Amino acid sequence: MSTPYQPEIVEKAAQEHWADVRSFEVSEDPDKEKFYCLTMFPYPSGKLHMGHVRVFTISDVIARYQRMQGKHVLQPMGWDAFGMPAENAAIQRGIPPAQWTYKNIDDMRGQLKRLGYAYDWTREVTTCRPEYYRWEQWLFTRMFKKGLVYRKNAVVNWDPVDQTVLANEQVIDGRGWRSDALVERREIPQWFMKITAYADELLSELDAMPGWPESVKTMQRNWIGRSEGVELSFDVAGEGEPLTVYTTRPDTLMGVTYMAVAAEHPLAARAARDNPRIADFIKECTTTDAAEATLETMEKKGMALGISAIHPLTGEEVPLWVANFVLMSYGTGAVMAVPGHDERDWEFARKHAIPIKQVIAPADGTTIDIDEAVFTDKGVLVNSGEFDGLSSDEAFNAIADRFEQTGRGGRTVNYRLRDWGVSRQRYWGAPIPIIYCDDCDAVPVPEDQLPVVLPENVEFTGVGSPLRDMPAFFEVACPRCGKPARRETDTFDTFVESSWYFARYACPDNSDSMLDERARYWTPVDQYTGGVEHAILHLLYSRFFQRVMRDEGLTDVSEPFTNLLTQGMVLKDGAKMSKAKGNTVDPQELIGKYGADTVRLFMMFAAPPEQALEWSDDGVQGSYRFLKRFWNAVVEHADRGPVQPLDPDRLDESQQELRRKTHLTIAKISDDIGRRSSFNTAVAAAMELLNAINKFDDDSAAGRAVKHEALESVVLMLSPIVPHICHALWHELGHRTPLIDQRWPDTDAAALAVDMIEMVVQVNGKLRARVSVPADADNDTVQQLAIADDNVKRFVDGKDIRKVIVVPGRLVNIVV
RNA sequence: GCCGGGAUGGCGGAACUGGUAGACGCGCCGGAUUCAAAAUCCGGUUUCCGAAAGGAAGUGGGGGUUCGAUUCCCCCUCCCGGCACCA
Numbered sequence: 001m002s003t004p005y006q007p008e009i010v011e012k013a014a015q016e017h018w019a020d021v022r023s024f025e026v027s028e029d030p031d032k033e034k035f036y037c038l039t040m041f042p043y044p045s046g047k048l049h050m051g052h053v054r055v056f057t058i059s060d061v062i063a064r065y066q067r068m069q070g071k072h073v074l075q076p077m078g079w080d081a082f083g084m085p086a087e088n089a090a091i092q093r094g095i096p097p098a099q100w101t102y103k104n105i106d107d108m109r110g111q112l113k114r115l116g117y118a119y120d121w122t123r124e125v126t127t128c129r130p131e132y133y134r135w136e137q138w139l140f141t142r143m144f145k146k147g148l149v150y151r152k153n154a155v156v157n158w159d160p161v162d163q164t165v166l167a168n169e170q171v172i173d174g175r176g177w178r179s180d181a182l183v184e185r186r187e188i189p190q191w192f193m194k195i196t197a198y199a200d201e202l203l204s205e206l207d208a209m210p211g212w213p214e215s216v217k218t219m220q221r222n223w224i225g226r227s228e229g230v231e232l233s234f235d236v237a238g239e240g241e242p243l244t245v246y247t248t249r250p251d252t253l254m255g256v257t258y259m260a261v262a263a264e265h266p267l268a269a270r271a272a273r274d275n276p277r278i279a280d281f282i283k284e285c286t287t288t289d290a291a292e293a294t295l296e297t298m299e300k301k302g303m304a305l306g307i308s309a310i311h312p313l314t315g316e317e318v319p320l321w322v323a324n325f326v327l328m329s330y331g332t333g334a335v336m337a338v339p340g341h342d343e344r345d346w347e348f349a350r351k352h353a354i355p356i357k358q359v360i361a362p363a364d365g366t367t368i369d370i371d372e373a374v375f376t377d378k379g380v381l382v383n384s385g386e387f388d389g390l391s392s393d394e395a396f397n398a399i400a401d402r403f404e405q406t407g408r409g410g411r412t413v414n415y416r417l418r419d420w421g422v423s424r425q426r427y428w429g430a431p432i433p434i435i436y437c438d439d440c441d442a443v444p445v446p447e448d449q450l451p452v453v454l455p456e457n458v459e460f461t462g463v464g465s466p467l468r469d470m471p472a473f474f475e476v477a478c479p480r481c482g483k484p485a486r487r488e489t490d491t492f493d494t495f496v497e498s499s500w501y502f503a504r505y506a507c508p509d510n511s512d513s514m515l516d517e518r519a520r521y522w523t524p525v526d527q528y529t530g531g532v533e534h535a536i537l538h539l540l541y542s543r544f545f546q547r548v549m550r551d552e553g554l555t556d557v558s559e560p561f562t563n564l565l566t567q568g569m570v571l572k573d574g575a576k577m578s579k580a581k582g583n584t585v586d587p588q589e590l591i592g593k594y595g596a597d598t599v600r601l602f603m604m605f606a607a608p609p610e611q612a613l614e615w616s617d618d619g620v621q622g623s624y625r626f627l628k629r630f631w632n633a634v635v636e637h638a639d640r641g642p643v644q645p646l647d648p649d650r651l652d653e654s655q656q657e658l659r660r661k662t663h664l665t666i667a668k669i670s671d672d673i674g675r676r677s678s679f680n681t682a683v684a685a686a687m688e689l690l691n692a693i694n695k696f697d698d699d700s701a702a703g704r705a706v707k708h709e710a711l712e713s714v715v716l717m718l719s720p721i722v723p724h725i726c727h728a729l730w731h732e733l734g735h736r737t738p739l740i741d742q743r744w745p746d747t748d749a750a751a752l753a754v755d756m757i758e759m760v761v762q763v764n765g766k767l768r769a770r771v772s773v774p775a776d777a778d779n780d781t782v783q784q785l786a787i788a789d790d791n792v793k794r795f796v797d798g799k800d801i802r803k804v805i806v807v808p809g810r811l812v813n814i815v816v
Numbered sequence: 817g818c819c820g821g822g823a824u825g826g827c828g829g830a831a832c833u834g835g836u837a838g839a840c841g842c843g844c845c846g847g848a849u850u851c852a853a854a855a856u857c858c859g860g861u862u863u864c865c866g867a868a869a870g871g872a873a874g875u876g877g878g879g880g881u882u883c884g885a886u887u888c889c890c891c892c893u894c895c896c897g898g899c900a901c902c903a
Contacts, residue, residue, distance in 0.1 A: 043903055083903065156901070167901040215820055219898075222819050292899050296817040325817095344817090417900095424901065493901070533897055535820075540900095568821095569897085576896090605841070606828060610821090612896070614828055618842050626841080628856090671832085681830070684840035691840090760836045765884040767836060791870085805883060811835055815883045 005631035007595025007724070014727035015116055023740050024075065024118045028521040032072035036522050037063040038502055038561075040530030040538070041078045041125075044104035045085055048111040050570040050577055050603075051531070053587045054613060057603045057721075058567055058679070059529040060117045064720035065673050066527075067118070068744040074522055075118055076505040078125030079105050082133075082429045082494045084167060090428075091462040097428040098456035101128060111588060115596045116724055123505050127497035132504065133430035134451030135514040136496050139545075141433055141444035142552055148194045151442060154421050155290045155329060158186035162463055165425040171289040178462075185286045187264070190423035191432060191490070195544045199224055199415045201558075202543055211563035213610075216535045223536050225416025230400045232409035234259065234309040234336070236267065237317065243267070243309055245336045246414050250403075251395035252338040254384035255359035257349065259309050260302060260321045260335050264328040267320060271305035278303055278322065285324045300325050300348050312408055313399075314385075323348070329418065339374070346374035359384050360392060420541065422493045427458065427465040429491025437478035437485040446479050452487070465489055498538055499545035502528075502560055515554045525561045532566035532610070539564070565609060565677055572615040585615055597722035598624040604679040604721050626687060627725055630718075633694055634711050634729045637704075642734065646705040648751065655706045656751075658696050662710040663751040665689040669717045670744065679721065686718050708733070716745050760811040761786040763795040779806040786812040 018024065028034075039059040042052055063075040079101075086097035093100070105126065112119070125132060143149045157166040161179035165188075170177045195202075203224045206217045230250040233242035243259065261267050263285035272279040281303045288294060302323035309318050325344065326335055339349030339356040349356050358370035360379040368375050378392035387395050403409035423432065431452040433445035445452055455473060458466040467473050467489040478485035506519040524546075530538075539561070546560040569576050572583040590599050602623040607613040651659060665685050672682035693710050696703070712733055719726035719739055730739035754775055759782060761769040769789040773782050783804050786792060792814070799816040806812050 040903095045903090080903070085902085165901075168899095169902040219820050223899085225819095290901085293817080296899085298817095421900080426901085494903070495900095498903085531897090531903090532821080533903080536898060537900065538903085571896095574895090608829080611829090612822085616828065616842070619828065622842055625856095632856095676832070678832080680828095681832095681840080684830075687840055758836095762835085762884075765835090765882095770836080794870095803883060805835090807835055811884095813835080813883055 003635060005628050005725070007597060007627075010728045011114075011116060011596055011724040014724040015113070017727065017738060018116075018118075018740065021738075024120050025122055026072060026074050026120055028518055029072055030521070033070070034522060035063075035066040035071035035073045035527070036525045037066065037073055037075045037527045038505070038525045038529070039075075039077070040528070040534060041080050041498070041501060042108065043080045043083055043085070044101055044108055046104050046107070048108055048587050050585055050587060050615065053115065053599060054570055054603045055529055055531065055567050056112065056115065056117055057600045058565065058609050058677075059527070060600075061604060061673065061679060061720040062527050062529070062565075062677070063118050064723060065744070067740075068716070068720070068742065069674070070743065073118075074120060074123075074505070076123040076125070077112065077117070077119045077121065078123075078501060078505065079108075079127060080494065080498050080501070081105065081126050081128035082491075082497060084169075084426070084428070086428045087426065087460065087462065090460040096456060096458055096460060098128065101428075114591055115587075115600070118723075123508050125501055125504055125508050127430075127494075127501065128428075128454075130451040130453045131511065132501075132508075133454075133492075133497065135504070136430060136492065136500065137433040137445070137450050137452055138447060138514060139500075139548065139552065140492075141447065141450075143193065143548060144434075144444045148197065148548065149191055149422075150194070150419075151189055151191055153187040154190045154192070155185050155187055156190075156425070157289045158184045160184055164462075164464060166289075168289060168291045171291070174287075174289055174294070182287050183289045185288060185290050188425075190421050191434070192419040192421050193544075195420045195541070196415055196417055198544055198547050199226065199417050201547065202417075202540065205543075205559060209559060209562075212561075213564065213566060216532070216539070216564060216566060219535050220540055223417065223540065227414050227416075229412060229414055230396070230403060230409060231412045232312060232336075232403050234312055234318075236320070237308045237310065239267070239307075242408075243320075243334050244332050244409070245334050246331050246412065247336055248414075249338065249341065249392075249396075250399040251378070251381060251387075251390075251392040252341045252359055253313065253336070253399055254381070254387065255338040255340045255357045256311060256318055256336045257339055257355045257357055258319050258321055258337045260323040260326045260337055260348075261305075262326040262328040262333040263322055263324065265322070265326075265333045267307060267334075268305060268322040271307055271320075271322070275306070278305065282322065285322070288324075295325060295327065298324065300344065300351070302348060302352065304352075312403070319354075321352075331414070340370045341374065341376055343374055343376060357383060363391070420493075420495075420544070422496055423490040424493055425465060426491055427454075427460065427467055429494060430454065430497065431467075432488045432490050432492055434488040435476055435479060435485045436488065437481060437483060439483060440478055440480040440485075443478060443480050443485075449479065454491070465491075467491075495538060495541050499541040500549065502542070503546070503549065503555065513554075515549065519555055523555060524557045524559055527563045527565065528561035529565045529567060529609075532568065535566060567609045568607070568612040570613050570615060574614070577615070585617075590620060594620065594624045595627075595724070597725050598627055601627065601683065601722050605683040606680065608680050609677055626690075627722065629694070630690060630714070631725060631729065633690060634715065634732050637707060637711055638732045638734065640699070640704070643704045643708040644701040646709055647702070648748070651702055651706065654696070655698065655702055658692060658710055659706050659751050660754070661689060661692050662706075662713050663747050663749075666713055666717065666745050667747045667752075670747070673720065682717070683721065686714055689714055713745050715739070716742060757809060759786070759809070761789060761792050762811060762813040763792060764815060765813060768792050768795055775809075779808070782806055782808075782812060786814065 039055055063073050067073045081101050086101050089100045090097045157171050159166050159176035159179050161181035171183050227248045229248035231246050233244045235242050263282045272282050302321045305320045307320040309320050337345040339345040340358045341360050356370050361382045363379045381387045381390045381395050400411050433452045435443045474487040476487045502525050503519050506522040507516045510516050542560050549555050577584045602620045668685045669682045672678040715726045715729045727739050756772050757775045758770050769791045771785050773785050803815040
């Protein structure tokens with residue numbers, strides 16, 4: 001009786017072997033082709049969840065596959081350890097955020113090890129450690145000196161009851177999640193990084209990134225939102241300062257019938273001084289959260305200010321409105337409104353009985369009724385005086401020229417992208433290295449005083465940051481003049497840590513500089529894998545930081561991630577697994593029941609990596625069943641003793657057939673994993689081959705040799721996905737050297753050759769027969785064979801053959 | 817609201833460049849084994865008509881291009897991700 005499959009024993013043995021010989025620890029070797037395989041590092045939230053298991057397994061399969069291709073593979077792991085959940089846990093359980101975080105990291109590291117991932121644990125990075133975040137503090141001070149960071153007022157969600165700033169996530173239906181108070185938009189001074197200085201480069205380089213999904217590049221392009229337009233100024237009656245607006249459609253300028261400013265705009269404030277209704281309206285506008293989705297979906301409201309702007313071309317007066325959909329943080333906080341040719345302006349004008357003027361007519365000469373429907377396409381100018389008859393594009397230039405000549409505006413390039421606000425009014429983050437001095441203003445902390453260490457043993461109440469109650473932290477001397485000064489108590493956005501960790505894995509132990517020569521060897525990341533929810537922010541900030549580091553002379557690399565794979569979520573009952581929904585499945589439990597390999601196999605088999613994966617308990621059992629069949633097939637074969645060497649020239653037909661299947665499968669799986677990242681079909685192909693092996697009943701010496709080759713191939717090809725069972729089965733097949741050091745199998749082209757192929761015959765596009773034809777038959781022969789088929793005759797006889805299409809090797813379509 | 821993605825048997829999915837729709841797995845049905853059950857093994861399984869051979873329909877809905885469309889184009893519905901302080 002053979003040994004049954006016992007995952008716990010098999011997996012322990014494999015993991016001990018990898019640990020003993022330090023299989024995954026790598027150092028720089030310029031003679032070898034490197035492959036840097038990285039997963040978006042996890043937030044240490046407590047325990048591993050299925051989403052983690054999925055993304056880490058995908059990455060591990062790629063890393064192990066590349067290693068078998070002979071690459072020198074680095075796969076590190078670390079912790080995105082700052083963030084709000086630690087503060088929440090601290091409030092709920094009275095544990096300091098640091099203590100909670102370190103405990104979670106220890107738990108999750110243990111779970112990762114049990115899953116057998118090929119990580120170089122000597123490079124582990126934890127972002128809440130001063131030895132990590134000191135370098136982003138250092139880079140911030142460098143950026144300060146270059147003018148790449150600056151301070152300005154910016155909007156936050158203010159909870160008037162708890163007297164705290166809330167994250168967008170903490171605002172539920174416009175109310176604070178704990179206080180239930182209506183949230184207000186409030187402006188406070190915050191630090192910004194000038195990502196817009198890199199907008200052009202971040203945009204144009206996307207064209208040279210074939211390794212990224214088109215969808216992600218499109219999202220980034222749209223997010224950066226480069227537009228070419230015209231900036232023009234309107235005089236305001238009774239005001240010295242003109243009102244400047246930006247438009248991409250200066251051709252519609254003659255159709256302006258009103259203008260709108262943001263609630264926070266000085267002109268709105270002026271009008272509110274002697275009009276309490278306007279003051280109330282402005283108050284109402286700021287009683288909302290700051291999320292763009294909220295502002296874009298709420299009812300469009302506005303109020304006339306009783307102030308007029310002067311149309312810069314006609315001199316006519318147009319009324320000025322304050323509107324809740326105009327944002328102070330976008331552009332100038334003011335827009336010109338052309339209701340005839342802009343959807344939102346049209347609806348607003350209809351609602352408030354503002355005149356709608358048609359100034360663009362369709363280019364094809366059709367007439368339209370502008371009071372019935374808005375017309376947003378480009379066309380030909382009408383009702384526009386001297387510009388009548390020009391096309392929209394001609395008018396764009398004519399009007400832009402006019403403003404440039406009069407000095408009242410001109411062509412500008414505008415970006416939707418805004419500078420990155422990095423200040424957070426929270427405790428559990430990296431301190432922003434700034435000291436405020438009454439005389440010297442904001443002074444960056446000098447390099448020799450870094451890091452600014454976050455005190456870890458704190459009393460955490462949840463109302464405001466504890467740093468504000470710690471004079472020992474914030475009472476400092478001004479680094480420039482030595483007078484008493486105050487340290488910044490805001491911390492960095494946690495996206496700052498995740499914007500450069502990938503580079504730090506190359507040299508996590510360097511205490512003298514942010515990066516060193518080792519980073520030049522390992523970066524850029526060859527394969528980056530993570531959730532599609534990071535398609536814009538994290539990936540764009542990382543691309544920005546990489547360039548800042550480049551311009552600081554730390555690296556020559558501009559793009560941090562050469563190839564990107566965005567994996568889908570893990571769902572159960574059609575919804576994302578989450579504690580709140582109570583539909584989570586604990587990976588630990590499943591590993592205990594079936595072993596890590598079964599969980600890994602199911603994750604890779606159940607869905608393509610980019611798509612959402614629907615959890616299925618039955619599916620996991622199916623994966624377990626497959627591994628048992630796999631185990632038994634190899635063990636039973638091995639139990640029959642050693643095999644003779646394979647002689648490919650002396651095989652009978654069924655032996656040739658199995659050998660052909662083996663090499664077809666090698667070609668298929670190599671392509672699926674290596675080129676397509678299509679792991680689910682790779683597993684399916686391996687299952688098919690194993691089914692063929694199990695049906696192959698031939699105990700002759702040649703038969704056993706063919707079977708041996710087939711089983712070895714399956715073991716090698718499944719090893720990136722289920723490395724533990726394959727490690728054991730490789731030994732079972734008689735090998736002394738461990739599987740982890742084996743190369744990927746090669747396809748033998750000679751084994752793929754066939755004499756006859758099956759072709760499909762269609763009549764008028766409908767499948768009518770299958771015919772067997774010689775592989776080298778020409779089109780005429782194929783056509784004759786197809787028409788000779790009895791069932792084909794039934795549909796062709798008595799009709800005229802109009803056309804015959806032969807797709808070589810595939811099908812014949814007879815059109816009658 | 818805006819940007820990106822998705823929809824295929826009872827279920828997860830396959831069909832890669834416009835060329836056999838439903839690979840592989842789950843579930844279910846039937847059989848073998850068993851005192852019995854579990855486990856395992858063998859066979860079947862899109863729907864409808866038919867004993868079968870075979871035929872008809874069929875990839876979210878509507879239209880179009882093509883000898884041929886799950887695949888390309890237009891319109892629509894629903895679902896998911898992101899929207900700058902969740903990570």
